[in-house]
Amino acid sequence: MEPSLASYLALSGILFTIGAVGVIFKRNALGMFMCIELMLNAVNLTFVAFSRYYADTTGQLFVFMVMSVAAAEAAVGLGIIIAFFRNRISIDVDDASILRN
Amino acid sequence: MASTVLFFLFAGFAIACAISMVYHKNPLYSAISLVGVFIALSCIYVTLAAPFIAAVQILIYAGAIMVLVVFVIMLLNLDEDKPLNRLRYLYAVGGGLGLILLVQTFFIFYAVMRAPQQSVDVEQTAGKTLSIGQAMYTEYLLPVEIVGVLLLMAIIGGVILVRRLEPGQLRLVVNEELDRRNEEQEKDDFRVAL
Numbered sequence: 001m002e003p004s005l006a007s008y009l010a011l012s013g014i015l016f017t018i019g020a021v022g023v024i025f026k027r028n029a030l031g032m033f034m035c036i037e038l039m040l041n042a043v044n045l046t047f048v049a050f051s052r053y054y055a056d057t058t059g060q061l062f063v064f065m066v067m068s069v070a071a072a073e074a075a076v077g078l079g080i081i082i083a084f085f086r087n088r089i090s091i092d093v094d095d096a097s098i099l100r101n
Numbered sequence: 102m103a104s105t106v107l108f109f110l111f112a113g114f115a116i117a118c119a120i121s122m123v124y125h126k127n128p129l130y131s132a133i134s135l136v137g138v139f140i141a142l143s144c145i146y147v148t149l150a151a152p153f154i155a156a157v158q159i160l161i162y163a164g165a166i167m168v169l170v171v172f173v174i175m176l177l178n179l180d181e182d183k184p185l186n187r188l189r190y191l192y193a194v195g196g197g198l199g200l201i202l203l204v205q206t207f208f209i210f211y212a213v214m215r216a217p218q219q220s221v222d223v224e225q226t227a228g229k230t231l232s233i234g235q236a237m238y239t240e241y242l243l244p245v246e247i248v249g250v251l252l253l254m255a256i257i258g259g260v261i262l263v264r265r266l267e268p269g270q271l272r273l274v275v276n277e278e279l280d281r282r283n284e285e286q287e288k289d290d291f292r293v294a295l
Contacts (some may be wrong), residue, residue, distance in 0.1 A: 002105065003108040003109075004218060005213055006209075006213035008145075011116070013202065013205065013209060014203070015116065017202040017203050017206060018122075018123055018199075020198055021195050021202075024191055024194060025123060026123070028179075030128045030174060030179075031128060034122060034132060034170065035122075035123065037135065038119055038122065044142070045146075048149050048151050051149075058236070060153065061237060061241055063154050064237070065248055067157060067158075067161050068251065071161055071165060071166060071252070072254070072255030074170070075259040076259055076262065078173045079258065080262055082173065083262050085177050088278060089275070089278055
């Protein structure tokens with residue numbers, strides 16, 4: 001007996017909730033970045049579960065796309081974090097409130 | 102039966118790792134917890150008959166992205182998060198958002214449970230690497246090309262973002278920041294003196 005589709009969706013929703021709350025609670029830019037990755041993964045799980053239960057490849061293809069976007073996001077996001085660290089000597093998002101230089 | 106047991110095992114592991122990721126103040130502990138989430142999700146993908154996605158999950162997420170994150174953590178030599186002193190109301194906002202999302206999750210769970218159950222075709226080929234490859238290079242060729250361009254943009258953007266400043270420029274930036282901090286410190290001292 002397989003677990004039902006609903007349980008996969010519930011797991012995905014719980015992981016997404018933890019990620020969304022984490023983005024707000026974390027002050028560290030890297031922590032926020034990791035929470036965003038967690039949310040992307042929660043959505044991926046939904047895609048794969050639907051792909052399984054509707055016997056359709058499209059969902060898994062979109063998981064692949066989401067992973068590519070996550071890789072691009074990692075490259076650019078970490079670049080921004082490093083550039084920010086060079087300017088402010090911290091990665092605290094509260095220090096990013098000044099739009100000068 | 103076995104797949105149900107495995108699902109609950111890995112689901113519990115994933116949720117525990119996710120909570121530990123948000124809980125830990127040290128970014129390195131967070132990163133390692135996140136790797137745990139990725140591995141648990143990859144195992145769940147295997148039980149969902151998606152071996153290709155499971156392999157790619159380990160390769161791209163746990164392999165490439167997390168190594169990059171850990172490199173950046175090591176490179177920046179961060180100290181731990183300071184306790185929140187500003188933006189305290191964000192705790193309320195975050196708690197409210199979390200509550201709304203949890204209620205929504207349980208609503209979805211309830212609604213899908215009530216809907217007629219889908220039966221899974223055990224012999225399906227949807228997760229096979231062959232069928233994914235065929236779909237990728239026939240029906241979804243344009244999105245794959247767009248992803249290629251996106252990755253190229255990310256490469257160029259990453260290189261441009263982290264280019265080194267000239268030593269003189271860098272010193273200027275650092276001095277300015279230290280001056281700014283000293284000023285703030287003085288202002289605070291002044292306030293305390295008052």
